[in-house]
Amino acid sequence: MNKLIDKTTKKYVWINGEKVETENYATLYSPYSREPIAEIAMADAAVTKEAIRAAYEAKNVIGDMPAYQRAQILENVVNILTEKAEVAATIIATESAKPIVFARAEVARTIETYKFSAEEAKRIHGETIPFDAASGGVGRIGYTMKEPIGVIGAITPFNFPLNLVAHKVGPAIAAGNPIVLKPASQTPLSALFIAEVFEEAGLPAGVLNVVTGPGSVVGDVIVEDDRVKMVTFTGSPSVGIGISNKAGLKKTTLELGSNSALIIDKDIEIDAIINRCVMGAFSNQGQVCISLQRVYVHEDQYDTFVEKFVAATKQLKIGNPLDSETYVSSLITPSELERALSWIEETKQSDATILTGGKVQGGILEPTIITNADTCLKVSCQEAFAPIVVVNKIATIEEAVELVNDSQFGLQAGIYTNNVKHALYASKKLEVGGVMINDVPTYRVDQMPYGGVKESGTGREGIKYAVEEMTELKLIVWNQE
Incomplete structure (x- = not known):
């Protein structure tokens, strides 16, 4: 195994700022050499619900945090990840077989994605409404506010295991939302790595939780739990359509691929x-x-x-x-x-x-x-x-x-x-x-709006556009008479 990779072979789930053991573990193999890389915790429904509970209890912590502080945490992630760029690239290349030249490019993009997220954290604002444009609005003033939506369930794919996590975690934190992240089964190491980076950056415990395990268990619990207010998913159309069917009134962003x-x-x-x-x-x-x-x-x-x-x-x-x-x-x-x-x-x-x-x-x-x-x-x-x-x-x-x-x-x-x-x-x-x-x-x-039509999905990623998806619009009206 490469010297830059943590030689600790047993990897735990990350809940409420702590490593949590599970009853079962599965061996993660290198796609290239087929050699064992690590033993990965397999969360069950109970462990997943514990992660959701931790996120739910942290929603006011991150939701009430001033924008400049959320931005500073994201800036800290940028600085730490810049220092650890080669470590991150080696993790990506090892667990996904992405050639190191492309893995390094992914890390560079991930750094930009968190940088954009830090900047967007300071730009979340509403607008004033001209109430007197309607005869019934004379004597009133009004404005909109954008509030955090709540717990976000993020399900990410293997092909960009660091940057596509960043496209969900970055805007979620910028907008003041806690996250439960389920990374792809083949690429959990990148997600666990970034969780530790966020802890070092000062993110409060419970705001980011990483749950590894089978999608049929972990993913379904995330999608169906009422405490999760939004699901953001990147992956196959069949899984995305299943999520849409199970999500009910939850907001969803689904990026489902293409034959471009x-x-x-x-x-x-x-x-x-x-x-x-x-x-x-x-x-x-x-x-x-x-x-x-x-x-x-x-x-x-x-x-x-x-x-x-x-x-x-x-x-x-x-x-x-x-x-x-x-x-x-x-x-x-x-x-x-x-x-x-x-x-x-x-x-x-x-x-x-x-x-x-x-x-x-x-x-x-x-x-x-x-x-x-x-x-x-x-x-x-x-x-x-x-x-x-x-x-x-x-x-x-x-x-x-x-x-x-x-x-x-x-x-x-x-x-x-x-x-x-x-x-x-x-x-x-x-x-x-x-x-x-x-x-x-x-x-x-990474700042451009990104998403598709037909079976390529719904909603848009790109930090500013993801923040729009991850906030709720609230209208405030004052009667001056």
Whole structure:
């Protein structure tokens, strides 16, 4: 095990500022080496309810805390995490097999996310209402306030185990809410690490609680407990839809993934965009909600793009995630590898062509490019969450937009074009939450609104926008007569 990782193999749940033992533990294995990393506490319903109780009892502590103090705690997290950046990156790479170069980038983004959260903590305000605009409002003045919503249940995925936790914990604390966090089963170490960082930063006990264990137990308790006022979830559509069905009148933010697409117009210099396309398709093994999965290239540029895209992809180094030269490593679990291989096998029974990849090298799926893929193939119409991208030919932008929209998902899409009319047409007609002009759909910075339509979910993340979701609007009216 890397020297930067805590050699304590037994990991407990974190409740009310303390490590709490559970009856059962499960071994956490490295996705890359399959060696044991740690023994992870498996919380049951009772332990989860204890975490919710701790959060509920801390809601006035954080809710009544002045904004500048909440901001200072978040600034302290920024400083501590900056000092421990390499430790954090090594934890991410070890538990998720994210190549260390991308793990370091995630830590840098996480630091920015908490920085934005500290800033937004000072910007939460209401507005005055012109009551005399109505005849019945003469003699009255009114204003709105934004109050903390209460206990927030946060359920996070494995693919960005530090930054997607930050996108829920940061705005929750900025808004004055306590949190019960259930991290992904494969990546609990990052969440337990950040809990200790928050303790060092001065966050009162009970405000952040981390409960590890199976989603069918921990997640269900969080979603169904009446003391939890909001659930924020990032993960699969099937689980998200289940949460929505169980949440009742709770507020929910659901980020449920996509099969993100890119349109490449005929007037684009292909050499200038290849590296971005490679990053969009294959960073973090394609395990990104906005990973570039479908590319629609104008017929005039198709052959050139495919040739150069394949050549660049073949240069990517596969291997150990802790090697700074590695670009692609293992998928998160052996079962995910088997699923991805079965999808690739399906394409072999069709008219599609696998130009590169499609095979396993040392337990790692090679970056895979497929052409002439029918829209009904799983690699095209479902979320691959693997280093798989399909490239198809189009004759017009209108045809491309129609193909992009022929999806159950709608998170983000991109278009490379120098034609203003084409850019405006795509901006208006693409059925997604975000359109990237002259960039891949994989682009994200942490202060922008982020979320989708259709089965890509509901609500928006991005610190300011998450704070809006995590506060309740209260109206105050004064009668002066």
